[in-house]
Amino acid sequence: MIPNNKRWSRRDVLRTIFFTAGAVGSASWLSGCGGSSESSASPIAPGPGVEPVPGNIPDTVESLVGRFANIGPLRETPDIHGVRTPEGFATRIVAINGELPQPAGMSPLAPQTGGVGNRPWHIFPDGGGAVPRDNGGWIYISNSEVPGVGTIGFTYPALATLANAAEELTPGLAQVGVLVFDPDGTIVDSYTILSGTTFNCAGCVTPWNTWLSCEEFPNGQVWECDPYQPGEGLARPTLGYFSHEAIAIDPRQRRLYLTEDMPDGRFYRWIPDPSDWPEGAERAALQSGRLQMLSVRGEGAEGALHSPQPVTWVDVQNPHEPQHENRLEESTIFDGGEGVWFFQGIVYFATKGDDRIWALDVAAQTIEVIYERATAEAPNDILSGVDNLFVTSLGDVLVAEDGGDMQVVVILPDRTLKPLLQVVGQDASEIAGIAFSPDGKRMYFTSDRGGRNGLGGFTNGLGMVYELILPDSV
Template identity: 40%
Template sequence: MERRTFLRTSVVGAGALTFSGSLWQRAAYAAPAQNAAGPYGALQAANSHGIQLPAGFTSQIVARTGQVVSGTSYTWHRAPDGGACFADGTGWIYVSNSETSAGSGGGASAIRFNSAGTPTSAYRILSGTNNNCAGGKTPWNTWLSCEEVDTGRVWETYPGGGTAAVVRPAMGRFNHEAAAADPVRRVIYLTEDKSDGCLYRFIPTSWGNLASGTLQVLRAGTATSGSFTWANVPDPDGSPTATRNQVSGVKRFNGGEGCHYANDTLWFTTKGDNRVWQLNLANSTYELAYDDNLVNPGPAPLTGVDNITGSGSGDLFVAEDGGNMEICLITPDDKISVFLRVTGQSSSELCGPAFNPAGNRLYFSSQRGTSGSSTGGITYCVTGPFRS
């Protein structure tokens, strides 16, 4: 993953620098992340919330499923999943999906915080949808809530409230998982949670308006690295032929989960093989950023890979669905470590990691909490000296 540094340098200095073959080789064939001590030090004993954190970090419970969010009149939804933060004047808003059926409250909710991080209001921004798993934030500050069912849709929602969510059928009907916006190429990347799933991108007719556009699918070989191209999906509606089966030569990914864009790079996770993939968009190549089978010496710290986000320092934070109930950290120099561990919740999963605008608070949820049920969800906030 040293390609991240390489890309930043080459983009800034394009046309001004000539790279030697050895430097190019080092960037192009960097090994997947390996075990190392974390930048924040060892985990401390579990705190009163059952969370192990590095020294200097603290946690708080922001919301619990079925209970009123403190300082508001809103009851928090079931099975909190993907999430994101949005600036809101002097404070911010945290949005969270609800991965349940329409009849059980599927959709998304939001919590508004003041500058001190105290909730001031909470409310629904999407209702009546199914298995809203992950999603993604747009540059125009909407939240794309994705339905994880075979005929799933993308819903564009409005974190500030007061505006009805809008379905975006041009973005395709398939087992949607996550979305990531690329403002440079003016596209939205989309993952698909199937064992033979694909990676897609949506090119809006007009950037900032998702009402119409072109859905494309990634084509590549079967290896874990190489070059890729994009091909149009003939029928984004996916009926009668699923979108992933309409184009020949597509690259199959085993259970697409979270995705994150930064610095001409897309990172996305696949849970079926415990991998983090890296698309180098400046030169249309792909490679592995992490593979639990390639950690040497082991054991691999990250299994059950799921949602992913990034910090201002370029660190990636990857949440586990199962595993040891950890959020792991991958640094720009290809080192992986455990940032936090939630104890006593082995029947749950961690999801929805997102930083507030200042980058000093990390929100995430335990979808089923200590109960192992969708009615036991807990949403947390971790505060501390995050690298910027």
């Protein structure tokens, strides 16, 4: 229960189409996100970054091999759901916009009726996570990235102040919905845990198994939701007002890390007041704390391409105002912050404007770039349009593409790259919402603008959710 207390991606183009088509107010209804504890034996309840794997996790990232190190190449031909995977993997569609989820999954041949829950699946499913159920099942959580009036300020920053004011008077159309699974993978329910918000992008599952949903517009907030029952969620203003993309949590140091998806965005850290998250407490109240921006010192952000650079943190000014109006010169610009994940003392995050994956060492207080599209050399040049992130308990950094060629690409601990899957025939879409079932045997992801083509296949649409079934050898 929650206490009361520079480069346009396809998403950017679609935002503009949405508004110029006059669609505001008429849209139909809707990890990594991410964070992990330091080991699989942690007493903290597993969030989306804790993918249980038998055995102990090695002490350092450098000693990890990666869960997906030995997967083969993608098969030449996509399966009946339009997905290319390595040999031994299989897929299932578990939700399609406008249809009731089906207990056995969605048929590729025709829409079905009489499914579970009281809600057709939402439009534009984006960031997602998973939490365990007491019976051995799990719940998959999914944001809805429906634009609203405030999103005009995202697409056209010069109009942000006016759009923010109009947003206050206009109910949002975005929501957060869940799929409830039994231990055998059967879908048994579906319901809403947040509504009335705007452009909910990513977020994270907390160590105490709530969901933090991020609004991605210049005056956006973070909302905390209880995934175990229908509800409306609670705003957490202490986490700031900006174009929130995703969140990662370091439960031992009691820190939250947040990305901002703007061309002049910043990277943030939230430090709870001692009374908000006392040492030894199960959870943070998320009601009072300090919001800070990252400042890269030394040779600056460009120096991080070659070697780790020292960082410091500066308190934001006017934390209860939109941060695009309160930039600090000493803070560092990160061009289009996307997914973020905490794993074994490292905060990984993506920036789409320069196609980079960053690694922040929270103990050493240094930052470096571990992947950049512009300088990548074959065979490691297969990743572009970086977006959502997920890090497995064996150190694989899974990166979903917005743009590129609709792949999920694995960055292994040795920094070599392998494709995990590719969605074919949905080129106006993007992949997001990566999360694993508690046993690690099933992976979920969204094609947030995929749908049926009416001929028994799949093409661009209003959103769908896939399940990737992993072979026992992985």
